[in-house]
Amino acid sequence: MSMKGQLTARKLVIKVTVGLAVLLAAMSVCSFIGSEKVSLQAVLDGFGRQAAVNPDYEIFVRVRLPRIFLAAIVGAALASSGVVCQALLRNPLADPYILGVSSGAGLGAVIAVISGLNWTFIGRSPISVFAFVGALGTVWLVWFLGRLTGKFHIIGLLLAGVVVNTFFSALIMFLTLVAKSQQVYATIFWLMGNMVEENFLVLWCGAGCVVGGILVLFYIAPQLNALSFGEEDARSMGVNIGRTQLIAFGVAAFITAIAVSLSGLVGFVGLVVPHGTRLVFGPDHRKLLPLSAIVGATFLVVADTFARIVVAPAQLPVGVVTAIIGGPIFLILLIKYSRKVSWLK
Amino acid sequence: MSWCLGGKNGDSKMSGIIEVEGLSFGYTPQSTVLKDVSFEVMPGTFLAIAGPNGAGKSTLLNLLCGMLSPRLGSIKIDGTAVESYRTEALAKKVAVVRQEFIPVFGFPVIDTVMMARTPYYSPLGFESRLDREIVAEALEATDTARFALRPLACLSAGERQRVFIARALAQNTPILLLDEPTNFLDLKHQVGIYDLLKTTQLKKGKTLVAVTHDINLAAQYCDAALLLGIDNGCQYGSAKDVFSIEQIEKVFGVKVFAGKIGQEKFFIPLGKFAKDGPQIAAKHYS
């Protein structure tokens, strides 16, 4: 009997390396695409000198590269988080925002604007910081409420998420209407998801957090596999359910909160990329996590590039592009690989 | 009545691999499902747990594998109390086969069985050659190797049940707990599963505990039996002794026709419309 299909460390490393190569290629190509023409020669020239007025270099280094790195970080974070949410909730419709991250971030952002604070935190505006705190706090609240319905009760968790999301969304609408500040409208725009160039320190730390989080999730990937069979079976197979759920949710919420605080709410990536990757590579989380992260990063880099050029010089919010590109791609994958998908039976 | 016959083996120097003493449990403080249950299972025994619905069979199984905590009494696996085992350590002693479960995202058969080896993975989460060999063996033993790469959802119920048994086998534990392993299976598969279980018991010396509704097959294959009653009574002993017509009629509350063909005992419940029913019963009792 052949063990051919089996996952080994070597096969995974090969797949991940190839994936990273594709991602880097995409990032390189996309950094030369945009509403302004940037020539490779001018960029290379600019790397040597200081203070020369070289707009190509400026655009490349100060605008394009940060944006592309940001898109990669956010895409990887959302995709991995989506994988974990779907695994823990055993629900194909789960995405990273399902447990309150979206409304929590929105509420945080609106409160930040209304309170009129103006300081920065390593170059992050108060909106981002409050959005981050709001996102994490809301997940904690949903987790707490969900636990009231029973220790590992998945449906309870989902319902708590829905209730909190609805309530907070209503709060956001209310605050938006009664707030005197005009800035509140800008918050709504920010929340729609956009890639703005950040300074390199923020990108570096963000990348560290996200990649670190993905590695933590990779460590518990075998436990996530076992959890697909239900808590009881997983426990019989030696998985510490409480610890696994706590780590998985905690890390997923954390990296989603980072993604949201960096770029607002970019939809669709966390829902579609896990499904697409799973359809092609199978449901084993040891493969699914790193590969989804890579696919998510590539996808968002490409989507952001589209967002930048399709209606240039204006820009579409990235969330629009992810939905428009993501939908048909997902459909094609689904039709092609539908044999592998059990929940379609 | 709360007594348990035939609990402990008085003269054995070997202690049981499963020791249950004075076990009581209820899901709510007011109700009691199990009362003062005591028995000891020797290594290498095939124990059947039978009884009417609601007697607490599945509950007992869940208590044995540590999913539930007893209200009173103790359960020891291999000399140590169940509560004091860490989850991973317990998984190396006890494997459980429950009602089948199809996960939302389709894993193929071989991955499903391989998951049993999770406690034995390398730190980075990969299986070793030994793990692969054990899984291959388990697949061969359950005759599921031929659809190793097929997703679980594409199998019949019988084939799926065998896969879950293969998974439990791959876990390589001395104890195997099964919750109604032949539910929903046709005759051929019922016998097939029991054959497989018996072979495992004999070849590998595993201790098997199966909750079952099928008294006839239990009588055919099992060494020991635990009969649980709704009134919290329990009977423990060898299958021969426990499966007697008096016990069965009392515990299940139904008239039964007991017969023997060669060495095989069988029991058929008699309802109002059984042909020749009342006469046969009367004849038997006379």
Place this chain on the structure above:
Amino acid sequence: MNKWFWLFLAIACWMGTGFVLFGSHQETDRSNTSLSGQAERIVSMAPNLTEILFALGLEDKMVGVTFHCDYPPAALRKPKVGTFWQPNIEAVIAAKPDLVITLGFEQQRSFTERLERIGFNCLAVNVETVSELFEAIDRIGTATGKQKEANRLVSDIQKKLNELTVLVGREDKVRVLWVVQREPLRVAGRETFINEIIELAGSENAIGQTIYKYPPIGAEQVIASGAQVIIEPSMTKEEVSSQQESAIQYWNKFENLPAVMNHRIYVINGDIVSRLGPRLCEGVETIAKCIHPELFRE
């Protein structure tokens, strides 16, 4: 020796390296013009700012305007750097400006911050009231070395405004309802610059104090307002006549409203009043003509 230990160590090292590499900011020293010097390449991020810059005679120095900058017509020929709501940072950089002038509201404020982080000289002005307009013209004049022209522009505008105010001051104030949007119905409240303009044109806002600047209102409030004139700004020049017809149809349902009874519903070109800029007087005059037509019949 645990895998968790190694992971956290790796993360800690990564973060530490980041702070070492990027902890201290280096700004590219972009130009040696300070804000009160000569600017040779100017980018304007709003239509009214463009109008001001042209009025100050800076046409030759302008290297970038937004898509919405269509007055004076010469502005249409200048390179574009995005729209008013969505400025394109790449286009701004490509224009190599040494001074970028932006408005102070939120959308553009974050844009200004981004530009400053990259090292560009930015001047952000608030133009939400008439006095802020004068202040803005003054500051722009100082930043571009055109103080004289700025002072002249300001006094020109003030003179014409005064003339208009005197002209309409003799008449009674007319109650005006300024309708920004019909479905749902939204009007300009008393804390907007539009309110300032219509008051300059000799009228009173038919709506009283409201919480919002542009409150949505219901039919009740329309009737209670007793508006004598209704003015709707149109999106573009071309739509004025078609919007006029649909406006008359729409407002007919308020048959007891003085404005409707006296057929005083006007649709005007929105541009000249939505931009608070050098054409302020034109705007005020247009509105005054709607409100007090009798004063302008020569």
